[in-house]
Amino acid sequence: AQSVTQLDSQVPVFEEAPVELRCNYSSSVSVYLFWYVQYPNQGLQLLLKYLSGSTLVESINGFEAEFNKSQTSFHLRKPSVHISDTAEYFCAVSAPSGYSTLTFGKGTMLLVSP
């Protein structure tokens, strides 16, 4: 069985400040790791994913996440946030199989203010 913990339900931050959204997971097998983002009134969109290889993965809009196997973490970071980054962020894991059912954390609401 797998589980994902996102300890922070809300993270308020000022525009242009750095941010880190924390994600820890538990699994008895190796996993794939994902961050999804949900902007207001929209569906979930894949932000970035780790399947294998380099433990540091990046998105096109400046977010990055690092897979840390020893700490079973996949924290999401951005050095300078924008107002438009205000959204809910979900960390998820799946087993490395052909049928990748996702197990999600509870989500973290990132609130960026001017």
Added chain:
Amino acid sequence: EAGVTQFPSHSVIEKGQTVTLRCDPISGHDNLYWYRRVMGKEIKFLLHFVKESKQDESGMPNNRFLAERTGGTYSTLKVQPAELEDSGVYFCASSLLGQVSSEQYFGPGTRLTVT
């Protein structure tokens, strides 16, 4: 290319009534998933179709929930009779078949409120 669409966007029904949610996946996506988010909790898997067949329905809460996928295209999720604890946002997602950890594309969700 159209994304995953879901209908209705919102539904408010009374306890004991029936509601049917619809999901249209991206054309060509044989994998179709249903997930649910109850307020304040995590998004949880309900079931997975491969084409018209149920691959995994281990997340379905009970036999009041019935999912179908006619002809391997769109899918419906019927709740009959609805209970208060069924309230939440129901997400549908689709992905290509045959690719390891193929990206799942999510719809905007249907917000179901049972009063």
